[in-house]
Amino acid sequence: MRCGLAHVRADRFVSRGLERSRALLQGVLSESLSTAEQAALTQRIYALRETYGPPGLWPWEQAWFERDLPPPPARLLVGGCGSGRELRALVQQGYRVDGFEPVASLCASARRALPGGARLWQLGYEELARGAAASELGAEAPYGAVILGWGSFSHVIDRRQREHAIRALDRLCPRGPLLLSFHAARPGEPTQRRSALEARVRWMGRGLRELRGLAPSEDRPDGFLPHAGFIHTCSEDELRELARCVRREVRWGDQPRAYGHATFVSEAPHMSR
Numbered sequence: 001m002r003c004g005l006a007h008v009r010a011d012r013f014v015s016r017g018l019e020r021s022r023a024l025l026q027g028v029l030s031e032s033l034s035t036a037e038q039a040a041l042t043q044r045i046y047a048l049r050e051t052y053g054p055p056g057l058w059p060w061e062q063a064w065f066e067r068d069l070p071p072p073p074a075r076l077l078v079g080g081c082g083s084g085r086e087l088r089a090l091v092q093q094g095y096r097v098d099g100f101e102p103v104a105s106l107c108a109s110a111r112r113a114l115p116g117g118a119r120l121w122q123l124g125y126e127e128l129a130r131g132a133a134a135s136e137l138g139a140e141a142p143y144g145a146v147i148l149g150w151g152s153f154s155h156v157i158d159r160r161q162r163e164h165a166i167r168a169l170d171r172l173c174p175r176g177p178l179l180l181s182f183h184a185a186r187p188g189e190p191t192q193r194r195s196a197l198e199a200r201v202r203w204m205g206r207g208l209r210e211l212r213g214l215a216p217s218e219d220r221p222d223g224f225l226p227h228a229g230f231i232h233t234c235s236e237d238e239l240r241e242l243a244r245c246v247r248r249e250v251r252w253g254d255q256p257r258a259y260g261h262a263t264f265v266s267e268a269p270h271m272s273r
Contacts, residue, residue: 030221030230031205034214035158038221039126042155042229046103050083053150057089060261061150064253065090068177068263074144077137077172079125080152084110091115098140100128125156129164137172145176151260154183154231158219162232163245166264170246177263178248183223184260185233234260 033041057065069076072094078086081099083106090097096117101107102124111120119140123133146169156162169178209216221230236250243250243264253261 028201028205028208029224031202032208032212032214035217035219038157038230039124039155043103043124045227045229046082047105050105050109053082053085055085057086058150060253061086064179064261064263065147068145068179068251068265069095069147070144070176074176075140077140077143077146077169078149079128079146079169080149080155081110081120082106082149082152084113086147086149087118088113091118098137098143100124100133100137102127125153125165126158126161128168129156129161131168134168141172143173143176145179146173147179148181150181151183151228151231153180154234155229157221157230157232158217160219163242166242166246170248170264175266177251177265179263180239180261182234182260182262183231185222185235 029038029041073096075096075098076090078090078097078099081087081101082103084099087097087099087110091114097114098119098121099110099114100121100123101110102122104122107120107122114120121133121136127133128137148169153162156165166178206216222233223231225231236252239262240250246264247267248264249267251263251265253263
């Protein structure tokens with residue numbers, strides 16, 4: 001009995017220590033680094049992994065794709081494609097696929113997994129928002145649909161970059177659906193809810209930011225995951241606003257708590273803007 005109680009106390013002590021370490025790391029890095037530095041660190045974390053996720057599609061992804069994608073052999077563009085997990089599954093279903101991914105090692109893995117007719121660019125959402133590789137991507141447009149891979153849209157921390165990226169993707173796929181996967185904010189909860197410890201640590205991080213001479217920014221990440229880097233949690237209201245900026249409506253995923261996912265569908269056929 002005493003041994004069991006000691007084990008519980010030790011487990012609580014370790015858990016509290018890990019939680020405090022996480023809050024310290026998240027608070028300092030979220031406030032003291034620039035958005036570009038946060039993106040670079042997130043990419044370095046992903047570069048440590050040869051693959052990411054299961055070998056095929058998650059059940060919620062399969063159901064989502066069956067409902068919202070056009071039938072094969074439509075040409076699809078997959079953003080944040082990692083090592084090609086979604087690409088391989090979609091090719092097996094008869095689709096023609098292209099993709100883009102910012103991490104060089106994952107991009108190389110995806111290239112090895114793709115058939116010869118597919119195209120792949122080493123490119124992130126931030127570069128897409130700035131117009132990088134617009135002519136190369138546009139050469140294959142219009143796409144029948146765009147898929148933003150498993151949780152990847154949450155790595156775009158800057159609000160303006162999210163809007164510019166959606167506008168760029170809308171131009172590449174002016175009539176087909178845009179499928180977004182993201183870390184979801186729970187309905188009714190603020191995305192910035194933090195512990196008192198994390199709030200104090202973030203205050204320290206802002207001090208470090210000032211010492212480094214970096215300008216303050218309103219767009220700070222909502223969290224830091226050791227296995228996935230910095231993330232922004234998307235709310236339903238935010239996604240509706242993003243959809244409106246390209247004259248689209250939001251069709252919500254069937255299992256919103258599995259991973260946030262939604263489809264931006266055209267209100268009416270329209271030309272790229």
